[in-house]
Amino acid sequence: MKFFRKHFYHFFFSFLFISYISYSLIVYFIGSGKYQKTLNTQALAGQLIWQQNNCQSCHQIYGLGGYMGPDLTNIMSDKNKGELYAKIIIRSGTQKMPKIDLNEEQIDQLIAFLKQVDESGKSGVNPENINYFGNYSLAQNSYE
């Protein structure tokens, strides 16, 4: 008991350290819940193109990224926008968005990535979902 008291801080640190490792593993393996769909090869290539051209410095996915341009999580399913519209913008840029040097294959890969991001859920949360505790839950798209 005396030993325990003397080294209490070490024990408590070890406890937290083990919690860190365990919680990390839990998050890695079951944190995505029912969502089990994986990106196909084309989308995986698109994801890297997204990073290599630093689209995230101006755009957000699920609200994460830079704030110069709009969130692109659900641009593919947007009735007024969608694939063709996105392609045109990516191909030629706008007054604010620089034209980025990409060939058609790379643009298709980017689009494939954005489509699968879109299928994973909605970026915005409807204020109606908020519950008594100031929390909310989100419907999960479940896929095989």
Add this chain to the structure above:
Amino acid sequence: MNRVSFYLLRFSLILLITALCVGVAAAFVFFDTGFFNQFLPFYKLRPIHVTASIFWILTAAQGGVIYYLNDYYKLEHKQTLLIKASYFLWLLSIILILISFLSGKFGGREYWEFPPILAIPILLSWALFAIHFFKIILKNKGKKPVYIWMWSTGVVFFLLTYIEANLWQIPWFRENVIRDITVQWKANGAIVGSWNQLVYGTAFYLMAKIGEDENSAFNKKSFFFYFLGLTNLIFNWGHHTYNVPAATWVRDVSYVISMTEWILLINIMQNFKSKISEAKKFLNIIPYRFLLASEAWVFLNLILAILMSIPAINIYTHGTHITVAHAMGATIGINTMILFASLFFIFSKRDSNFSLINNKTITIFFWSANIALLFFWAALILAGITKGYYMVSLSQTFETAMQHVKPYLFIFSITGTILAFSLLVLSIVLLRAKIFSNNKA
């Protein structure tokens, strides 16, 4: 003497100056994007700014820790091969990172947008630093003050969380969009928690020195807050991804843990009176002033952070400039202020005249930096509230929202310029201190 710590501290100031100049440019891009796109587009400016900012914090913290450890254990200030190699790798990788940004080479994730191969020398450099650090710690037995616990935690957890931030390179992590985003922001949140351990540890050390009160570094309350910080590092990163449809408990755990931050807030309020009398005693000491400023910023940023951690509020603030207010409010108001305290503390030990000669300049720009920061921070919050209101409550388009956000971004840019100028002057004062000559106090 251990020259490496001084090299690190000076290099950190160069990084800060880079971050400031590029940050100001990035802010003005919002007003004429087309113009900037021709030669320095936002997608280059933002990563240069953010990376230089983060490495300013890490480098200044690291340099300080190496110096204080020598001081604490009364070691010969000898430079070992280990720490020299670590410094060399660190310098080299940061320079390579900046070059790759300028030449338009990216490939990483947010905050670490450089080509991922450069993560290797960064990690290696940190590992060498960690070995140096623990060689000293483990050689010296006996009860350790809380700041040594905090530094140890920061050193270890930066290594772990930085590896975690690179897990996306393994396809299994990035092929599931939800897992990918969750793990990435778990890591990013915890990395910030790690450098905070280094920086807060430094603040603790300085306060113990200035107040000549070593006991405070051993008492139970200090350890309680240290463990509270560590708990938050481990579990409280979920507010970055509340809106991501991951398993519900990811959000719940984070929400519950983040509410423990009320304890911190209440503690600050309880100590308010004793703070005032402490301030009266030490206000003429320059490092103390910066520490006091950092405490005021802890208070303000804590309120913002607690509010943002409530999911019902987060849905309006997420993805807006409130996030930027949260990030820069903390990195400038808290981290930068503490690191300035640390730099002024160390440099005036090395060059006893420099803070006397520059006392007036330091006082003026200390105040202008903090006042400008207040307006800068508030403008970002207002910009964020405006965007959240137009986009979430009124379901307006991004273009419409940004039209209404613009005036606040204008205030942000102007006050940001004043802030940058003030911090620049303070950095130059520090760079001109004669830390290598031997006129020790």
